[in-house]
Amino acid sequence: MMKIKILLSGLLLMFSLHLFAQHDKWQAGARSAAMGNASIANQDVWAGFNNPAALTGLDAISTGVFYENRFLVSEMSSAALAIAIPVGQGAIGINYSRFGYSLYNENRVGIAYAMPLADWLSMGVQFDYLGSVQPQAYGNSHILSFDIGIFAEPAENFFFGAHIFNPANIGLNGDVDRNIPTAMRVGIAYWFSKKTLASVEAETDMNTYTTFKAGVEYKMLEQFSLMAGVNVKPVRASFGAAYEWNSLRLDLAYSYHQQLGNSPHIGISYAF
């Protein structure tokens, strides 16, 4: 118990310092988590979090819910909801996520629009409301920001993606002013066969961290997939399994952070 408390206070300290800078903070989806968050080219309902431009890959209205419990500390859980609606050639995404607990939480609401620029290239823009709530200590802060992604298939089965979060470097205003750095992710993915997807990406805020991620997904059976991923800095390994039943998909993921330990992730998505 003592250990958890120490861990928790350490983590909160860390988080309050680099609040919005923490790597893959705004990513969501258990499939992404299982692939080490190397998900810039994942064309699923979670694209709204991982790369809004990839929403163009969806052909039906889809929705998903996600929950994760970082390092098995209940105060550090996060939950997310995603809805994607194909509109003509493009798609609209509506995304909500919440991290934290009653005494400290961070919330994000995003509305994204993705559109094709060419038959191999698409672009997505998302408007974000970001808010942090600390009722006892510092009060509330919030901003409006945006993020932009591009997604391309320059060769068959080969994908490229880039995503910039908060490109204008808009800070957090309110009871406490805080800088929110610009974070950028660039990655590639390749479908080795209809069953096997491998992707790698780099993420940086050009200041406090640069991280490398790699992930792989293998559709072992028609309805059953296995995923794995690794991150360098912080060093982390992740695994997951997915089961698909008609339009319903259940993802279970587990990740291990070298210093902070274990985190479970779960996600359910449904395509109408």
Next chain:
Amino acid sequence: MHFKLYYIIIAAFLLVSVRGLSQDIPGSDTGLDNVIESIAEQLDAELDYTDLVERLYELSANPINLNEATEDDLQSLLFLTEFQVFNLIKYRDEVGQIYSFYELQYIYGFDEEVSRLIMPFVTLEAKSESTENWKNMFKYGRNDLFLRWERVLEEQQGYIPIADSILEEDPDKSRLLGSPDKLYVRYKFYYKDKLSIGLTAEKDPGEQFFQGAQKYGFDYYSGHFQLRDVGRFKTINLGDYSVQFGQGLVAWSSMSFGKTPYVMDVARKARGINRYTSTNENQFFRGAATTVDLGNFEASAFFSYKPIDANIDQTDTLDAIQTVSSFQNVGYHRTPSEIADRNSIQEIIAGGNVKYSYKNLRLGSTFAWYNYDVDLMLPDQPYRLFDFQGSSFYNAGLDFRWQVQKLGLFGEMAINDAGYPALVAGATASIAPQMAMSVVYRDVSPGYYAGYASAFGENSSIGNEKGFFIGTDVSLFPGWKFRGYFDMFVFPWIAYQANAPSDGFDWFAQVDYQLSRSVSMFWRFKGQEKDDAYTPEGAYFGVMLPEKSFKARYSIDIKADKQWRLKSQLEYNGFTPKPDDPVEHGYLLSQDLIWDVPDMPLRFASRFAVFKTDTYNARIYAYEYDVLYAFSIPAYYYQGKRMYLLMKYSPLDQLDIWFRIARTYYNNRDVVSSGLTEIDAPHKTDVKLQIRYKF
């Protein structure tokens, strides 16, 4: 240092080319080079790879008939993955007989490279009755004799005679008692793979010969007798032998290695009991052992009794308790103190293994019990808290391997007498036609100790490690291949020179490109971050800070024609001792030239290399060609140049003669090495002569 020799075979076989074997200059193919270099880098040591090379030669002399081979035979080829073995058997069952090597590359999981690689070790004869006959033993039995001499030409400090007056005062003054010559003799009589009798003897530089502590001549003698496949006995071994079972947590006495460029070869394929012919003076068993075949079951038992080296601090004669400050495992007995440690403890090992096989499933159970003739009391330093104390202990473990279609699973869990557990488990899978992956998880408790054991991991010794490895092997385009791995590890308890729990990770990426039949090249990158103790000036306690290294290598190999081969290598090593320190750089550029003299049984291999490294930390290891059964992987450091010439001359079919001379010049040093081997000159020269006679 740990030695689990056979595992190297698995990896080495992967890239051993036909040409590489038909040439007798060992390691003159890039695959073997790669593995050995990679190992040497990891262990920082020149190891004895005799068993590996020997096994390669043996296999090429007694190839396995693919049309008759059982699964175990194919596994013993070792360089085929279990997935490939599985598919090969499946294919053979479908078609009845394999007629051509060209068929192989169409078997799922095979490619042109693999089928080319196994060619020297397999045949495709029709099924036949066994032709082995003990009557033929003396007719077809073969003798093989090796004699080797080597020496450093420059005078080394330890050999300079010391005045008697000084020795009177301090008779144990550190000095090298013997001559700087190294001598090696090996004799073997063998009949196919049925019978093998052999003797290996070695005198290291500085050891005496027929004098002092070595009054019987050589410092080290090793003999073996091995009989294979007699009735129900799979093997009967007397004398020196090695033991490999499971995944190495309980019993694995020969050399092995974990992380290599061969990322799919993470599962250990234990070879059970095998004769020992190497010159490592510690990592073997001496006594008797056997394996009995009982249908689906196989039972092995081993017993070993031999003296080992240890540094005994004090002896309490009343309680017969001895404090052992350290076990010595370098095998040198050159100085008065090394000689004092020699054979100071008697060690008894007894144990066994039971293996059950059913289709593609293997289950095993291994037990090993150790006993020493003294009570071992290690000094009570905190990092040794979990070390073994007392006079006897045991380990027991359960292991499995299972190939399910494209998925291979393996693992072992073990426990020692103190109740501490250890686990190694992993999987390999072919997840797309061009892509395969491997994962290994290990969790070995700080309290887990084992005598002759070595499992997959970052540390060379067993215990106190938790980690996760993931690797992949991808055929990108025709001619292009990518391999890479990422490994993270945690040492939950403190260790020698690590005053806090620590962790780290390393990664590896390599792209191979086969430009044409005669030109191949690769780019290799390796990086590591690992905690290391750092004590700030004036501070009493140190802290753990990550030290970083990054290595990059480009290598190109040109086999221009049957006479000439060129190999160039450019390597960089960047080392950062702790965060914010300046990077220490190291560079090496080398050019190899190999010449087969036409119409003459004569061959030359040579190198010229220049190197510049800021520090010893930024040193670079580079593989060098050497006489058969000897290996050189020297570290290049500081600034200078190095060259060597190796010559092999075979005047008769039965006779081979090798001569090698190597010299390093240092530009910015006046002395080479330190301590007893210090040379008061800016250069060092090694010469080596070897004769092999087969009759």
